[in-house]
Amino acid sequence: MSENIVRKTLITTGALVGACVVFVGTLTGISLGVASHAVGGSADGGAASPAAVAPTPASPASKPADGKLPRGTKPPTAT
Numbered sequence: 543m544s545e546n547i548v549r550k551t552l553i554t555t556g557a558l559v560g561a562c563v564v565f566v567g568t569l570t571g572i573s574l575g576v577a578s579h580a581v582g583g584s585a586d587g588g589a590a591s592p593a594a595v596a597p598t599p600a601s602p603a604s605k606p607a608d609g610k611l612p613r614g615t616k617p618p619t620a621t
Contacts, residue, residue, distance in 0.1 A: 611617060
């Protein structure tokens, strides 16, 4: 009799733990999908595309003392 109760308890516990794993895993997958879509994440988990990254303006400290920009660079434009 006692062995039967222990067996049923273990089976029930295993079923409940398995159901929780499936339920929480599903919620996690849905939330990750929604969050990555909301922030514009890529489907492959890679870095954001270069067009999505805003350029940072050059600080005054990065210019040479004579005020000339290095060859091939453009002066920053006002946005």
